Amino acid sequence: MDTITVEPNNKLTSKDFASNQEVKWCPGCGDYSILKQVQTIFPDLGIPREKFVFISGIGCSSRFTYYMETFGMHSIHGRAAAIASGVKLSNPDLDVWVVSGDGDALSIGGNHFIHAMRRNFNLNYLVFNNQIYGLTKGQYSPTSEKGKVTKSTPFGSIEEPFNPSELALGAKASFVARSMDRDPKHMQSVLKRAHEFKGTSFVEIYTNCPVFNDEAFFAFTDKETKKEEAIFLEHGKPLIFGHNDEKAIIIEGSRPKIVNIVDSNLSPDSYWIHDEKNKTKANIIARFFDTVVDGVHFPRPFGVIYADERGVFDEQTTASITQAAEKKGRTPLNKILSGEKTWTIS
């Protein structure tokens, strides 16, 4: 990654990242917030503007590309990750951001999603999850909850929803995080972490669709319920939540458990300390989605669930080419044309 520092007096502002195109999301759409947070953090990333490339698929989320004053391609449904694979392999030096939605990434593009996680390109993969199909006007999505009544499920959906972070971890993602449209500061910090991380950084962002799925994330965003229903993860810090930070999550064997710090006389030594590099624990945290223990459901985790760098596909591809070139040397074109065995007719 090129890290040429931009001179302070020439420093770009968030406005420099806004294209001249009119933003056309519905009023109140959560995507506005994501656009704002991305434009806000970009000047601080220290990357020349021409190195940013946005690749999006189809859906409300994927219009994002048109609104960024960077390079970008608004492609076809579900294929943004596949196109980004080629961009990154062809020029690993570019700072690539895939923008997708729950339908685009997890339904029609599900195959590319899992393979992008597995291969671990050095790029950022944002999934705007509104748990609904917006641009096609309100059908259930692969993240819609069971029982969801939509235009295509007037009697309620009978499908189990995906939990995207669990899916990503299962697909060997090296960075998994979650944030939400209504917490700008949190989103900014998660986006910065995603960008810093070397590998495929998967960020699921809960985003409200005021038209077809209003307040789907109310419990996590509302001031009253947020403290009970959401838990904010920080590396090296205990898993604590509740109105008065009175609840802690501990682990007994492989079983998570919610305990009241005061009532249980829990010693700080026994707190579950969040370790982003611990895959086993990350798997358990990711499942705080439909985890119910002793009749108690768990709060939804936000922040970086898992982050552990490993080999990066595009870098390794480039390295293996350099290695082959050093070992074998370029074959001159004339030699390629002639091959090994020739004969002459005179």
Next chain:
Amino acid sequence: MDTLESKMSEKTKVLESESIVVRFSGDSGDGMQLTGMQFTDTAALLGNDLSTFPDFPAEIRAPIGTVSGVSGFQVHLGSKEIFTPGDTYDVLVAMNAAALKVDLPRLKKGGVVIANIAGFDKKNLGLAHYADGVNPLDDKTLVNFEVHKIDVTKHTKECLSGSGLSQKEIERSKNMFVLGLLFWMFDKSLDSTIKFIGEKFAKKPDIANANIKTLKAGWDYGDNTEIFTTRFSVKPAKLPKGVYRNITGNSATAIGLVAAAEKSGLPLFLGSYPITPASDILHELSKYKANGVKTFQAEDEIAGVCAAIGASYTGSLAVTTTSGPGMALKTEAIGLATILEIPLVIVDVQRGGPSTGLPTKTEQADLMMAMYGRHGEGPIPVLAAASPTDCFNMAYEACRIAVEHMTPVILLTDGYIANGSEPWRFPTEDKLKAINVKFMTEANGVEGAVLPYKRDEKLVRPWIKPGTKGLEHRIGGLEKQDETGNVSYDAMNHEKMVHLRAAKIEKIADFIPLAKPECGKEKAKLLVLGWGSTYGAIKTAVLEAIAEGHDVEQIHLHYINPFPKNLGEILKGYEKVIIPEMNCGQLLQLIRAKYLVPAIGLSKVQGLPFTTTELKAKFIELLN
């Protein structure tokens, strides 16, 4: 080779021939493909012109001994120019009863059968569905042929007894015995194959020695037993002077792509998903890593083409390779490349369809899909290779057109020429056409505006690499405003853009060769108009018909969209036009629709190429 000096028996006659066809036939596990290729390589090195036809089942190892498991390799060698692998053969090597059953019908009357007795035991005869007690080697089935019954398996075992190899390993060497015998029959040197074995089994000297010993034993068998009354001699062909190599169509395609990358100075990127019969292009390109070639085995066909689109967007010479079912999956992405107007080469190695169809058999039935297989109005160039070596030319041309005209290009080859091989008088680097690439480096509009869809005199838009300072812009699959590329739903703009994109493709006709009658006759009673892999069979049939005094000519199309500029005019010179195709008349429809010519179709959809005989018969019928 002095150690193998021949003690020619007086009884053995040497049959000198201009051309001979040999068919190696056996079980999928008998190594017939390798045997055939070794025989071919040696014949090529000794100066014969040739053409090959590997013909194998879709199953990797169909049940042993069955008719469905028969794998054949046919090679036509000549002292004259050879254009096809031959309709029928002079020599048939049958390793088992099933092989004889499948391939006997196309052995010439009086032809030679070499049968491995071990493959004709009760079990094998039963598996080949011969009636109980019937053995074609013993009844009158082969009365019209010169038959040599040899227990190849037994001879191989004897030869390798005490070699320390397992029974299985010994069994596997039996194809070398046959190859050695064939080399004796054709008086060809063993050197090339001995070298090949040494290299192939460099790490297993036991196996290498066993194979070489068996190969020599096969030769000695022919030389010593005096049971063969006929040996063949095919003198070197009088081909144009130059340096030659042998090459298959898929290898030629791969090398054509590499050559285009080297000549254009662009890095080559292949996004592909394995599929028969196209996978060998992926394999071949993977060997050129040290030259910077990036091959990406994607998660599916769609990802293969999409990764190529991403690579092209970023400034690579991007390619995706596939066959029919994969083409169907790539269709939407090809539409994206069409509206983005970015270079992309799509190679479709056609096979029998629809659906999984006949994966290892050949067909030309994807032409209409290549022409029209996109939703919306989205014409793109379509090219077709005529022979294994022409795959090189057309792959190179596909790249040239893609990058110079900023468009996806479809190259059609097929299983027949992809796997078939022929000698190739390969070009040197300096003989290849230049490929001119220019990336935009500065804003092309007023006040630093970037106009990604502003066109030049060829109607071609600029290629702009992400990472170029000051040229940030967005492109996408939504209809775009002329010049700016911004999203536009304006009715008149859409119509304008549809016509502009089509006109750009039409204009490519100014940059491709004109159609040319093969024998130089601008007027004739009958014109045979072909495309793709039918070239060799048509050429042979036309030359034979001319030799017999018929007024016939051939034109072969390598560019189907756009057609060569002179095609409509030149078609008027012929009284009748016939279009043979391995489909139900797809080029026929295009020609009739575009030029209002009452062309006649000749269709074959059997998964097999045309034979010269059937073509010539039809041509003569039309001339009478």
